[in-house]
Amino acid sequence: MPRGSKAKYTEEQKRKAEHIEESYEEKGTPKGEAQARAWATVNKQSGGGEKAGGSGKKTSASAKAQAKSDSGKRAAQTRSGHGRGSKSSLESQSKASLMTEARSRNVSGRSKMTKAELIQALQTK
Structure with a gap:
């Protein structure tokens, strides 16, 4: 995908950027700068376009439950005494x-x- 492509952004992010861009243009900011500021704002707020989460591997419900339990046990050990x-x-x-x-x-x-x-x-x- 070419640099600057907005294909990985969600529709909500695109709408938000468009709204922010219009706001900047109403204040007299040139179109190119308004667009750059709008996307910079969207990126700052949401971390960029849609991304595959983490390492890409799925964690099962039982693994999540075990991790939560282990976390609780570690916290309890920390508090012991x-x-x-x-x-x-x-x-x-x-x-x-x-x-x-x-x-x-x-x-x-x-x-x-x-x-x-x-x-x-x-x-x-």
């Missing part, structure tokens, strides 16, 4: 985050507590 009430987890949080946690657990007097006091209260609750 940082469970609810864990001292290392609480110390790594900001005071605002601790306040939110204390609010959800109904810790009384939380608004006047320091970060260290919030950590202690959350560990005991």
Whole structure:
């Protein structure tokens, strides 16, 4: 396909480019420049013409489900040791985050507590 060919663009992309081009022309931009700007805008917004996705190989539904499950397991392993009430987890949080946690657990007097006091209260609750 020759360079500059618009054959791989969807009808929606072509309509969008035409509309943008008309808008530029109404503002007094020369036709060639208006067309170039319009296609540049469409390319920026949608990444260019229709493309075959990725490597071209199809992923089965079971492979996708397995990948999702594996991802969840990796995330859980990352969080291990940082469970609810864990001292290392609480110390790594900001005071605002601790306040939110204390609010959800109904810790009384939380608004006047320091970060260290919030950590202690959350560990005991």
